[in-house]
Amino acid sequence: MNMSSKVIVTIFGASGDLAHRKLYPSLFRLYKTGNLSEHFAVIGTARRPWSKEYFESVVVESISDLANSPEQAQEFASHFYYQSHDVNDTEHYIKLRELQNQLNDTYQAEHNKLFFLSMAPQFFGTIAKHLKSEGIVDGKGFERLIVEKPFGTDLETASQLNKELEETFEEEQIFRIDHYLGKEMIQSIFALRFANLIFENVWNRDYIDNVQITFAERLGVEERGGYYDESGALRDMVQNHTLQLLSLLAMDKPASFTKEDIRKEKVKVFEQLVNPSDEELKKQFIRGQYRSGKIQGKKDISYRSEPNVNPESMTETFASGAFFVDSDRFRGVPFFFRTGKRLTKKGTHVNVVFKQMDSIFGQEIAPNVLTIYIQPNEGFSLSVNGKEVGEQFQIAPISFDYETDATATGASPEPYEKLIYDVLNNDSTNFSHWNEVKASWSLIDRIEHMWSENQVPLHEYKSGTMGPQASFDLLKDYNAEWVWQPAIEE
Numbered sequence: 001m002n003m004s005s006k007v008i009v010t011i012f013g014a015s016g017d018l019a020h021r022k023l024y025p026s027l028f029r030l031y032k033t034g035n036l037s038e039h040f041a042v043i044g045t046a047r048r049p050w051s052k053e054y055f056e057s058v059v060v061e062s063i064s065d066l067a068n069s070p071e072q073a074q075e076f077a078s079h080f081y082y083q084s085h086d087v088n089d090t091e092h093y094i095k096l097r098e099l100q101n102q103l104n105d106t107y108q109a110e111h112n113k114l115f116f117l118s119m120a121p122q123f124f125g126t127i128a129k130h131l132k133s134e135g136i137v138d139g140k141g142f143e144r145l146i147v148e149k150p151f152g153t154d155l156e157t158a159s160q161l162n163k164e165l166e167e168t169f170e171e172e173q174i175f176r177i178d179h180y181l182g183k184e185m186i187q188s189i190f191a192l193r194f195a196n197l198i199f200e201n202v203w204n205r206d207y208i209d210n211v212q213i214t215f216a217e218r219l220g221v222e223e224r225g226g227y228y229d230e231s232g233a234l235r236d237m238v239q240n241h242t243l244q245l246l247s248l249l250a251m252d253k254p255a256s257f258t259k260e261d262i263r264k265e266k267v268k269v270f271e272q273l274v275n276p277s278d279e280e281l282k283k284q285f286i287r288g289q290y291r292s293g294k295i296q297g298k299k300d301i302s303y304r305s306e307p308n309v310n311p312e313s314m315t316e317t318f319a320s321g322a323f324f325v326d327s328d329r330f331r332g333v334p335f336f337f338r339t340g341k342r343l344t345k346k347g348t349h350v351n352v353v354f355k356q357m358d359s360i361f362g363q364e365i366a367p368n369v370l371t372i373y374i375q376p377n378e379g380f381s382l383s384v385n386g387k388e389v390g391e392q393f394q395i396a397p398i399s400f401d402y403e404t405d406a407t408a409t410g411a412s413p414e415p416y417e418k419l420i421y422d423v424l425n426n427d428s429t430n431f432s433h434w435n436e437v438k439a440s441w442s443l444i445d446r447i448e449h450m451w452s453e454n455q456v457p458l459h460e461y462k463s464g465t466m467g468p469q470a471s472f473d474l475l476k477d478y479n480a481e482w483v484w485q486p487a488i489e490e
């Protein structure tokens with residue numbers, strides 16, 4: 001057995017939706033694959049006064065479709081303990097310490113501890129502080145902290161939060177979750193880029209014209225209007241997921257495939273993000289908000305009519321723009337992105353558009369495009385030019401496609417399963433380092449500031465489209481156009 005599977009996991013926010021939907025099933029999958037065995041226990045905490053029996057039933061319910069038998073589900077759930085907890089009450093941490101010690105002895109967990117903060121971020125600092133002051137973090141065994149997003153709402157709050165966490169944990173012990181980094185196809189970018197000579201050698205400004213990142217969602221804000229109206233697409237999807245993905249696409253080749261070398265290269269990209277002038281910023285980043293619309297005969301309401309959303313809200317549900325990375329590899333190459341709610345269909349895609357070749361054929365040649373399908377379909381496709389069958393010589397596009405259904409069939413791990421596995425193995429490759437978070441907020445804050453002062457328009461877009469016209473116009477300014485333009489079905 002490897003040492004990492006001996007651990008007491010404490011989840012703050014155990015009655016929450018994320019715990020139920022993602023954490024318990026992911027822990028169960030790790031249990032089923034033998035990565036967690038008899039030497040582990042989970043302490044769930046939240047305000048509600050639940051009994052151990054009730055907590056076990058919640059856990060069993062959340063994994064019922066994954067378990068081989070009710071006995072297996074029950075055996076797994078017997079490792080779960082509940083403690084009602086008020087994050088501001090010191091007494092509660094003392095009780096938590098007692099439970100932690102007791103479970104450590106019962107399960108022989110060698111004092112290894114994993115803390116998962118899955119609740120409102122304003123409590124993260126208080127919890128971290130008490131974990132130390134009440135001796136739960138005691139320097140025995142490994143002690144690791146997983147922090148859910150959002151990591152601050154701007155540079156100032158993120159720095160403050162980081163300072164608070166650092167009073168108890170070292171950077172190496174803090175694992176900031178970005179669940180996209182747990183997705184198969186995002187991890188596959190390492191293989192695509194660094195295990196293929198044909199890509200590695202052309203992965204630069206001499207050959208690549210532009211890179212397009214799309215995070216499209218079909219859903220609206222659903223029941224999260226309260227949170228979302230305060231956040232908006234830029235904070236919700238760009239500061240974290242988009243820039244993380246961009247860093248994997250833009251980074252230089254790491255000296256080795258280790259967390260240290262990968263991190264070094266990723267951090268470099270964040271630090272090389274070009275900070276445009278105010279005037280450029282206004283042109284380079286655009287925002288939008290959905291209005292009502294119809295898709296396949298079904299009507300979607302407008303963002304401002306969603307529950308818990310201010311009827312005069314100026315919050316963006318769509319953001320699009322062009323980032324630049326000031327590196328020898330990519331100087332001058334736009335990394336376009338767009339992300340939004342209520343778009344035509346759900347899809348996370350990357351299109352790497354190569355430069356146009358000079359043509360000797362008397363006809364224009366379409367540029368090669370490498371597409372990475374991240375979700376819901378997963379795979380790669382490479383468009384190349386061939387000859388159309390026939391007497392005449394006519395260039396015709398051909399595409400090499402590879403599609404995997406690993407996630408759909410359950411063959412690949414869930415993002416959270418993979419990420420918790422990494423934490424148990426002390427592998428921080430697929431987590432956001434503080435330097436990355438810091439650099440991303442410095443740029444995002446400037447855009448937020450400009451938007452909050454309404455220095456640029458908030459473009460409307462019809463639900464079911466791929467966002468406002470301004471996002472299409474933006475690419476025209478760089479002589480480019482969005483490769484992915486799904487058909488709109490009203």
Ligand code: BG6
Binds near residue numbers: 179217236237
């Ligand atoms: C989250 C955002 O981080 O990612 C949500 O807060 C968004 O607004 C979600 O819907 C998308 O994740 P996925 O894995 O469903 O693409």
